[in-house]
Amino acid sequence: MxxxxxxxxxxxxxxxxxxxxxxxxxxxxxxxxxxxxxxxxxxxxxxxxxxxxxxxxxxxxxxxxxxxxxxxxxxxxxxxxxxxxxxxxxxxxxxxxxxxxxxxxxxxxxxxxxxxxxxxxxxxxxxxxxxxxxxxxxxxxxxxxxxxxxxxxxxxxxxxxxxxxxxxxxxxxxxxxxxxxxxxxxxxxxxxxxxxxxxxxxxxxxxxxxxxxxxxxxxxxxxxxxxxxxxxxxxxxxxxxxxxxxxxxxxxHEVGESERTLVVDLERELPPIDAAPARVVKVEGPRQWLAFPAGESAAVLVARIAAEYPLVDLSVREPDIEAVIAKMYVEQTEGAERAVS
Ligand SMILES: Nc1ncnc2c1ncn2[C@@H]1O[C@H](COP(=O)(O)OP(=O)(O)OP(=O)(O)O)[C@@H](O)[C@H]1O
The missing domain is CATH 3.40.50.300 (P-loop containing nucleotide triphosphate hydrolases)
Structure with a gap:
């Protein structure tokens, strides 16, 4: 007590x-x-x-x-x-x-x-x-x-x-x-x-x-x-x-407005997948990397892609926290600089 x-x-x-x-x-x-x-x-x-x-x-x-x-x-x-x-x-x-x-x-x-x-x-x-x-x-x-x-x-x-x-x-x-x-x-x-x-x-x-x-x-x-x-x-x-x-x-991740990445393996090489707001950031043969806002549902995105493309495999990568924090620091510093000028 x-x-x-x-x-x-x-x-x-x-x-x-x-x-x-x-x-x-x-x-x-x-x-x-x-x-x-x-x-x-x-x-x-x-x-x-x-x-x-x-x-x-x-x-x-x-x-x-x-x-x-x-x-x-x-x-x-x-x-x-x-x-x-x-x-x-x-x-x-x-x-x-x-x-x-x-x-x-x-x-x-x-x-x-x-x-x-x-x-x-x-x-x-x-x-x-x-x-x-x-x-x-x-x-x-x-x-x-x-x-x-x-x-x-x-x-x-x-x-x-x-x-x-x-x-x-x-x-x-x-x-x-x-x-x-x-x-x-x-x-x-x-x-x-x-x-x-x-x-x-x-x-x-x-x-x-x-x-x-x-x-x-x-x-x-x-x-x-x-x-x-x-x-x-x-x-x-x-x-x-x-x-x-x-x-x-x-x-x-939300504070840093980060993005997640969906990695999809297609049956064959195809033009970049069209699935806004996700955007293709890399293509290597039949594999494509799509960045999408971390707050968006991966399930919805996957369902849309699966309906339109010959999907073989996929994985979702969480954002790199280090990048998120670095972004937070930059935003803070820029904010402070704007306040001073
Ligand atoms: N004994 C001290 N005398 C004067 N300044 C100090 C002393 N100890 C720490 N500082 C200063 O205080 C600030 C915070 O230091 P601190 O060691 O707490 O940081 P930190 O977040 O632990 O950093 P790091 O990740 O590098 O260990 C720094 O600017 C450091 O130079």
Missing amino acids: GELGELGELGTVMQDDAFIELDGVEKVFDVRKKTGFLKRERRQVRAVDSISFTVARGEMVGYIGPNGAGKSTTIKMLTGILTPSGGRLRVAGIDPSRERKRLAHRIGVVFGQRTTLWWDLPLIDSYKLMHRMYRIPDGRYRENLDRLVELLDLAALLDVPVRQLSLGQRMRGDIAAALLHDPEVLYLDEPTIGLDVISKAKVREFLREVNAERGTTVLLTTHDLQDIEQLCSRVMVIDHGRMMYDGPLAGL
């Missing part, structure tokens, strides 16, 4: 399951730049600019944006490493920067670009240290370790010093480390960076399982949009520290 009481102070009606909560959060960095001999220029960088969102318990949400958008800064504020310059932030009812240690027992963090494991020690020794650091009850530790070792295929790696592990092996080791103490929320910052296709698939499958089995809330930052496509039904897009989109992944 203590935590709910604390949330209640706001005077707003909060959902019980709002596990992560940001309200007008800002982070401004003071940057000093040397501009000449004895000359320094002071500048402010608004890394996070009035961001508000809530994430419910058990949700798996993608947090994406271009380089320098403010993603890592947000994650650092959510762990308590950085203190916000303004706004209100709570994770499990806790103010992260004020009670960083208390929160540490409830969150797990994986930074793809750096490890939380002890570099020179065998993997198992890092886990033993975490067992003590987080004061994980012995039975729970054993149980979690066994389960994580099995799910992440770590048995053969436990006695190997971390520095000798491949990137994919180390990443799996790091993910296990982040989950040993049963965190309720997991922040993942580029968890599949640099991994090969098989390792990526393993990590994604594991994350899906953890989320489904334990109800772990996951906030996922990545440049790999397949991570998002395969794991998250909701996605938040930020740029220049501001929230640009928060909603279902499918909606992102």
Whole structure:
């Protein structure tokens, strides 16, 4: 009740399951730049600019944006490493920067670009240290370790010093480390960076399982949009520290006015198919590619083509999210430029 009481102070009606909560959060960095001999220029960088969102318990949400958008800064504020310059932030009812240690027992963090494991020690020794650091009850530790070792295929790696592990092996080791103490929320910052296709698939499958089995809330930052496509039904897009989109992944396509592609195999080579609003964008022998608005029904289009053309096979390709997001950025920038001029 203590935590709910604390949330209640706001005077707003909060959902019980709002596990992560940001309200007008800002982070401004003071940057000093040397501009000449004895000359320094002071500048402010608004890394996070009035961001508000809530994430419910058990949700798996993608947090994406271009380089320098403010993603890592947000994650650092959510762990308590950085203190916000303004706004209100709570994770499990806790103010992260004020009670960083208390929160540490409830969150797990994986930074793809750096490890939380002890570099020179065998993997198992890092886990033993975490067992003590987080004061994980012995039975729970054993149980979690066994389960994580099995799910992440770590048995053969436990006695190997971390520095000798491949990137994919180390990443799996790091993910296990982040989950040993049963965190309720997991922040993942580029968890599949640099991994090969098989390792990526393993990590994604594991994350899906953890989320489904334990109800772990996951906030996922990545440049790999397949991570998002395969794991998250909701996605938040930020740029220049501001929230640009928060909603279902499918909606992102609509915002970006994207197109889907219908690939049809005909019995023989024929002139380009006439099926507006779809338009033929490529022809290779009897195969034709037709682009059509993502919001249009593929079934209707297929039925029309099948009625008029000798169809052998077909497939529908979803739009490339990367292109959709790039288009969104361009539209935003052009809009801002128009507003200025
Ligand atoms: N400690 C700091 N001091 C000054 N500026 C900073 C600091 N940390 C981040 N910034 C600036 O804040 C902005 C947001 O950075 P942040 O690392 O949060 O972006 P990001 O979205 O995580 O980018 P990337 O995808 O490249 O990791 C950038 O302009 C960055 O240069």
